Amino acid sequence: xxxxxxxxxINQALADAMRDDPAVVLFGEDVAAAGGPFGVTRGLxxxxxxxxxLDAPISESAIVGAAVGAALCGLKPVVEIMFMDFxxxxxxxxxxxAAKARFMFGGRGGVPLVLRMPxxxxxxxxxxxxxxxxxWLAHVPGLKVVxxxxxxxxxxxxxxxxxxPDPVVVVEHKGLYALSETVDETLVRxxxxxxxxxxxxxxxxxATYGALLREALVAADRLAAEGMSxxxxxxxxxxxxxxALLRESVARTHRLVVAHEAVEAFGVGAEIAARMVEVxxxxxxxxxxxxxxxxxxxxxxxxxxxxYRPGADRIVAACRRLME
Amino acid sequence: xARTSARRRNxxxxxxxxxDAALERALRRMHLIRKFEEAAEQSYIxxxxxxxxxxxxxxxxxxxxxxxxxxADDYILxxxxxxxxxxxxxxxxxxxxxxxxxxDNGYCRGRGGSMHIADIAGGNLGANGIVGGGLPIxxxxxxxxxxxxxxxxxxxxxGDGASNEGAFHEALNLAAIWRLPxxxxxxxxxxxxxxxxxxxxxxxxxxDRAAAYAMPGQIVDGNDFLAVFEAAHxxxxxxxxxxxxxxxxxxxxxxxxxxxxxxxxxxxxEEIESWRARDPIPRLRDTLVTxxxxxxxxxxxxxxxxxxxxxxxxxFARTSPDPDPRELERDVYA
Ligand SMILES: Cc1ncc(C[n+]2csc(CCOP(=O)(O)OP(=O)(O)O)c2C)c(N)n1
Ligand SMILES: [Mg+2]
Numbered sequence: 001x002x003x004x005x006x007x008x009x010i011n012q013a014l015a016d017a018m019r020d021d022p023a024v025v026l027f028g029e030d031v032a033a034a035g036g037p038f039g040v041t042r043g044l045x046x047x048x049x050x051x052x053x054l055d056a057p058i059s060e061s062a063i064v065g066a067a068v069g070a071a072l073c074g075l076k077p078v079v080e081i082m083f084m085d086f087x088x089x090x091x092x093x094x095x096x097x098a099a100k101a102r103f104m105f106g107g108r109g110g111v112p113l114v115l116r117m118p119x120x121x122x123x124x125x126x127x128x129x130x131x132x133x134x135x136w137l138a139h140v141p142g143l144k145v146v147x148x149x150x151x152x153x154x155x156x157x158x159x160x161x162x163x164x165p166d167p168v169v170v171v172e173h174k175g176l177y178a179l180s181e182t183v184d185e186t187l188v189r190x191x192x193x194x195x196x197x198x199x200x201x202x203x204x205x206x207a208t209y210g211a212l213l214r215e216a217l218v219a220a221d222r223l224a225a226e227g228m229s230x231x232x233x234x235x236x237x238x239x240x241x242x243x244a245l246l247r248e249s250v251a252r253t254h255r256l257v258v259a260h261e262a263v264e265a266f267g268v269g270a271e272i273a274a275r276m277v278e279v280x281x282x283x284x285x286x287x288x289x290x291x292x293x294x295x296x297x298x299x300x301x302x303x304x305x306x307x308y309r310p311g312a313d314r315i316v317a318a319c320r321r322l323m324e
Numbered sequence: 325x326a327r328t329s330a331r332r333r334n335x336x337x338x339x340x341x342x343x344d345a346a347l348e349r350a351l352r353r354m355h356l357i358r359k360f361e362e363a364a365e366q367s368y369i370x371x372x373x374x375x376x377x378x379x380x381x382x383x384x385x386x387x388x389x390x391x392x393x394x395x396a397d398d399y400i401l402x403x404x405x406x407x408x409x410x411x412x413x414x415x416x417x418x419x420x421x422x423x424x425x426x427x428d429n430g431y432c433r434g435r436g437g438s439m440h441i442a443d444i445a446g447g448n449l450g451a452n453g454i455v456g457g458g459l460p461i462x463x464x465x466x467x468x469x470x471x472x473x474x475x476x477x478x479x480x481x482x483g484d485g486a487s488n489e490g491a492f493h494e495a496l497n498l499a500a501i502w503r504l505p506x507x508x509x510x511x512x513x514x515x516x517x518x519x520x521x522x523x524x525x526x527x528x529x530x531x532d533r534a535a536a537y538a539m540p541g542q543i544v545d546g547n548d549f550l551a552v553f554e555a556a557h558x559x560x561x562x563x564x565x566x567x568x569x570x571x572x573x574x575x576x577x578x579x580x581x582x583x584x585x586x587x588x589x590x591x592x593x594e595e596i597e598s599w600r601a602r603d604p605i606p607r608l609r610d611t612l613v614t615x616x617x618x619x620x621x622x623x624x625x626x627x628x629x630x631x632x633x634x635x636x637x638x639x640f641a642r643t644s645p646d647p648d649p650r651e652l653e654r655d656v657y658a
Contacts, residue, residue: 001640033590034518057488057524058455058516086454089489124375124426128453296656299647300437301426304376307649 002185005298007040007177009151010116012187013158014041014078018048021076024162026053028062028080029233037082038118038177057172060089064115068098071113076162084119085131086170098167099142113167114158120173120261121298121309128145130298130305132210134260137169138239138271144168144192145239149213151181153236156190164192171259173211195242197249204255204322206315207246207272209235212259219315230319246272247280254285255322264292289318335615338550341557342392347617348626350392350549354384354605355630357408360417361580363406363634364424364438368584372642373425377438380408382547382579383511385604387412387481389552390509390572392558394479399447401458401480404439405511405578406451409481414528415443417633421641433654453537455490455516456482459508463495466504466569477563479507479556485516487530496537496571505563507556507570508534511546514577518590531573539569546574547604561629574606577602 004012012044018024026041035042045053056063060081067077081087087094094115104112121130138145144278146161146168148154154172161168176280200221208216213234220230231249250256256276257271269290276288291314299305342350361379380387387408391400394413401546402409410420415431423430424438431441442450449465452458462480469476486492487510499506510530514521527533534541542559544551552574557571577599581588588596612618 030517030519037517037585054487055519055523057519058485058486061490089454089491125416126375126439126453127435128439129376261520294656295658296653299435299652300375300432300440301428301434301647303426303646303649304434304652307652318478 001182003180004151004183005178005180006151006154007038009155009183009187010040010126010158010172011042011044013155013162014044015047017159018044018052023074023076024052024078024273025070025075026078026080026262027056027067029053029056029058029063029082031080036080038174039250040177041080049148060086060092060269062095064090064096067113068093068101068111071111072101072109076112076114078114078116078162081115083118083129084117084133085128087117094137094142094167096145099140102166110165111167112165114161114170115167115174116158116170118172118177120175121305122175124300124302126300127297132260132293134169134171134238135262135267138268142167143239144237145171146237147171147194147210148236149176149210149234152183152187153190155187157192157236159189160192163189165175168192171210190236193237193240193242195233195235195237195245197231197245198234199230199232201229201253203229203317204254204257205233205246205249205253206257206259207233207235208259209238209268210261212261212310215310215312216259216315218312219319221288222312222316223319228319228323241272242281243275246276250276250280251283254283256284256288257315257318257322258288258289259291259310259318261310262292263295264290265295267292286322289321291315291318336550336554336611338554338557339615339617342553344617345610346392348622349558350388351608351612351618351623352626352630353412354549354608355627356633357384357387357411358605359630359634360407360411360420363638365580367425367638375437376583376585377424378405378583379580380405380578382599382603383513383576384408385549385608386509386511386546386552386574386576388479388537389549390479390556390574392553392582393557394477395408395538397447398476399449399478401462401465401478403458403481403483403486404451404453404455405483406441406481410441410443410448410451413443413446413448415446415448417637418640421637422644425641425644426646427641427644429644430641433647435655440629456486456491458482459486459491459495460498462508463498463502463504465653466499466506468483469505475564477505477507477560479509479560481509481511483516484510484512484514484521484530485519485524487533488516488524491601496534496539496569499569500537501537503566503568506569507559507563508569509556510571510573511576512573513576515578515590517582520590529573531571534571539571539575541571543573543575546576547602547607549604549608
């Protein structure tokens with residue numbers, strides 16, 4: 001067993017992938033000598049040289065477009081978008097180009113591209129540096145979207161993303177980067193699309209992903225003290241998501257809360273809830289509830305951001321409502 | 325306004341365009357910016373403010389010099405490094421600090437913070453958290469002024485790094501073909517985060533890019549208030565008389581890191597020191613004193629007044645109320 005920081009796990013995955021496959025290259029703003037704004041790519045320039053770790057000017061559309069072109073022709077680019085909010089500037093290349101290539105070309109070309117981007121609030125970074133936009137990307141046929149919650153998964157999902165022959169978006173919560181966990185010495189790949197039961201329980205299932213996993217586990221602890229046993233499912237991937245695992249869990253608990261930091265309306269939780277109603281209606285003893293941010297921009301002021309962000313309190317409240 | 329003296333003959337031509345009150349105002353605003361930024365830094369260290377901040381210490385002349393030729397009803401659009409532009413346009417430093425502190429009486433009611441301070445009534449249409457985000461907006465502001473025949477000008481600030489965004493090129497092209505009253509002011513502080521312009525652009529000057537859009541691109545010493553003023557004044561006159569947009573590039577330097585987390589590993593101490601020696605504030609003060617437009621005593625009083633104003637602004641912000649979480653969804657309409 002070893003202690004591993006979330007940011008270091010990503011760094012390790014990048015280093016291992018680059019060592020294993022000379023086609024893997026990194027592009028982004030401040031990723032080379034500066035080591036990335038969150039320190040995730042620190043040391044990689046020294047280890048792999050300026051041919052494989054490239055600083056780019058502030059040109060998100062060209063950065064992602066260049067990665068698409070490179071991916072069409074044999075490279076495996078891993079691009080860092082400094083904050084997920086800036087993905088807006090690269091949307092054409094992601095949505096119209098990368099996501100469509102394999103289908104549009106009749107299977108005769110693919111884009112093995114990885115886009116890493118930090119999302120989430122809690123840093124008082126205001127409306128343009130705090131958003132969780134994963135539902136946008138999950139809504140685009142041709143993109144896979146994963147959101148690790150633990151250091152081991154940050155490593156394992158990124159390795160799988162780099163192996164994948166098609167574009168994968170890896171969303172990382174800024175608040176997780178500095179956190180450490182105890183992990184196995186040998187880190188392994190985590191298949192895309194496979195969730196995991198983070199805590200077993202009988203009375204209700206809390207499905208979540210990313211930074212909200214920690215909040216869901218806190219909520220489950222608090223509810224256990226009240227006599228309610230909650231199962232916590234860490235989805236790990238939101239596109240594709242592990243429908244079979246969630247069905248199985250709900251078949252046992254008969255109640256479901258879906259929790260995420262992104263706004264609730266039109267979110268990942270909405271899709272999951274709708275699907276579970278279709279496939280598991282007979283198993284459900286209560287309406288499916290969602291916990292997400294209110295439908296509004298992320299406010300700057302500390303007092304407002306704290307009120308805005310969903311956390312353990314709101315998950316606890318939703319679970320209690322399920323039992324009424 | 326023009327008091328001719330032997331000493332003045334070699335002085336800067338911009339001095340003829342500015343009366344004593346305007347010069348004092350410029351010096352006061354430069355001091356206000358410097359002291360605002362220093363107080364912001366201190367407040368951050370004392371845990372009074374949260375989030376990130378981008379200080380413009382060392383860039384005061386480009387903000388104040390560029391804005392000085394504007395009329396009160398002209399517009400500016402600013403950047404993530406925008407406190408200086410906001411003060412240069414005449415904003416109330418109390419309300420700026422209140423925003424920075426995330427208070428309910430701040431310019432944006434605490435919803436935006438440092439990176440989004442706007443003073444809509446004062447013609448500042450906002451700082452921006454998105455690099456290059458303001459550039460296309462400026463085109464529309466210019467279009468509105470042209471269609472209303474208001475004679476207003478829109479001045480948009482951006483960094484050297486922002487000139488590598490597609491938005492920069494699209495905005496210049498559109499402003500040029502529509503001949504809009506827009507002045508593009510590049511504050512070239514030679515880095516976009518850790519990346520130097522030598523690494524990020526194949527041309528030596530951002531102003532060289534103006535040629536692609538058939539607009540004038542002028543390079544000035546961005547640490548010289550008078551040089552910036554002169555170029556901005558000419559650009560504003562051209563815009564107002566229907567000649568269309570121009571680009572003014574101010575060569576300057578940020579004396580602090582990019583943001584609070586910058587460890588400054590990409591530049592040398594010597595480089596930073598060489599720019600500290602070109603501090604725009606003593607430079608303007610000394611020029612004004614030398615040419616006889618300002619007395620030493622008055623110069624000292626201006627600085628002291630600025631210090632007192634900023635001290636009071638911090639105190640105002642510190643003691644102002646936080647936004648009420650019950651009003652979380654205020655101004656949310658969809
Ligand atoms: C679209 C976008 N990409 C990246 C960033 C992150 N970022 C913030 S400021 C900055 C550097 C900007 O450089 P420049 O335009 O030269 O302005 P300066 O910071 O030097 O004043 C970067 C990369 C951002 N805010 N928006
Ligand atoms: Mg710059």
